[in-house]
Amino acid sequence: MHFKYEYNLEGHLVSKFLYGNNDDSLKWLEFYKYFSNGELWKIIRFDPSKINPENKIDSNLPQSNNMPWGETFSYNTSGSIKEHKEFYKGVILESTIYETDSSGALIIKSENFDPSIMRKSTYSYSNNGQLYEKINSRRGFSIGSENYEYDIYQRPIQINYFNLDGNKEKTSTYIYNDEQNRETNIITDPSKKLIRRIEIRKNSKNKKIIEATFDSKSRLIQKKTIGYDTMGRLSRIHDYDMLKPGENGNPILINIITYEYD
Numbered sequence: 001m002h003f004k005y006e007y008n009l010e011g012h013l014v015s016k017f018l019y020g021n022n023d024d025s026l027k028w029l030e031f032y033k034y035f036s037n038g039e040l041w042k043i044i045r046f047d048p049s050k051i052n053p054e055n056k057i058d059s060n061l062p063q064s065n066n067m068p069w070g071e072t073f074s075y076n077t078s079g080s081i082k083e084h085k086e087f088y089k090g091v092i093l094e095s096t097i098y099e100t101d102s103s104g105a106l107i108i109k110s111e112n113f114d115p116s117i118m119r120k121s122t123y124s125y126s127n128n129g130q131l132y133e134k135i136n137s138r139r140g141f142s143i144g145s146e147n148y149e150y151d152i153y154q155r156p157i158q159i160n161y162f163n164l165d166g167n168k169e170k171t172s173t174y175i176y177n178d179e180q181n182r183e184t185n186i187i188t189d190p191s192k193k194l195i196r197r198i199e200i201r202k203n204s205k206n207k208k209i210i211e212a213t214f215d216s217k218s219r220l221i222q223k224k225t226i227g228y229d230t231m232g233r234l235s236r237i238h239d240y241d242m243l244k245p246g247e248n249g250n251p252i253l254i255n256i257i258t259y260e261y262d
Contacts, residue, residue, distance in 0.1 A: 001027070010038065014069075015089075028118060031069050031088045040123050046093060046116040055092040055114045080106060093117055113139035130154065144169075151176075170195060181206070196221075205232065219243070223251065234259050 006015040016030040030045040074083045085095040091114060099109040117139050124133040134146045142164055149158040159172040168190045175184040185198040194216045201210040213222040220242045229235040239255035246252040 012038065029089060033069060037129075039125055039129065042120060042122045044088065044093060044120045045118045046088070046091075046114065047118055048091075048116065050116040051091050052114050052116070057087050057090045057092060091116070111140050115139075119143070207232070233261060 002019050004017045004019065005013060008014050012034055013032050015032065018027040019025055020027060026048055028045055028047050030043060032043050033041045035041050069086065069088045072085045073081055076082045080100060081098050083095065083097050085092050087093065093114045095112045097109045098106050101107050120137050122135045123131055126132045130148070130150055132148050135142060136144045144164055145162045147160050148156055151157045155174070155176060157174050161169045161171070163169050171188050173186045175186070181202040183200040183202065185200070187195045187197070189195055196216060197214045199212045200208055203209050207228060209226050211224040212220055215221050223240045223242050225238045226234065227236045235258065237257040238253060240251040241254045242251050244252050
């Protein structure tokens with residue numbers, strides 16, 4: 001499998017594609033939308049093989065297939081919004097119809113979600129620009145969320161994960177050792193029982209070079225080594241299974257990811 005990426009003129013990632021062994025076997029598409037200040041707003045992923053043909057965009061919109069995403073609005077005679085549609089790569093994935101209640105307030109009458117939608121993530125930020133909440137949903141229903149806490153250096157120190165019912169599933173606590181360029185991520189369940197621990201080693205440029213994962217019994221179960229090219233760009237990730245030694249007792253390489261740039 002391989003990924004392809006597209007960026008806008010500001011250098012922000014706007015689309016990501018997952019293919020099988022060749023470019024004719026597209027598995028899913030993922031699109032990224034940003035606020036006007038450049039902060040990530042939402043990510044939506046869909047399976048093109050499950051698109052409802054009725055949701056393909058009207059041909060009278062220019063170059064709709066070449067637009068990563070777009071929106072259309074229609075209004076009633078009083079000037080209030082009547083319908084809002086969001087389309088991605090020529091497909092209307094979400095549409096909302098509005099009406100006004102007895103007090104004149106705008107309310108949602110109905111929503112439509114294309115069956116191809118796999119997941120949508122929506123991001124919210126504090127007044128100082130820190131990410132404080134991420135909500136994951138599928139076709140209008142929440143499937144989980146995360147909230148974030150930071151230290152005085154603006155680094156995340158805790159992430160709380162909640163399920164679709166709003167109950168906490170786990171917590172990630174981050175500990176930093178600046179002298180040794182190390183970072184520890186301790187993952188616990190709601191009772192504070194250890195699930196796993198991740199140790200990260202960084203280079204002098206504060207880039208991750210080793211990621212080691214330990215289970216609840218402190219056994220090393222997985223290790224990743226990360227490499228960069230001469231320009232400091234991510235070039236490869238090697239993933240090893242540490243529980244199943246191979247020949248000569250060396251860990252088994254189970255996954256290789258390489259990166260290419262234009």
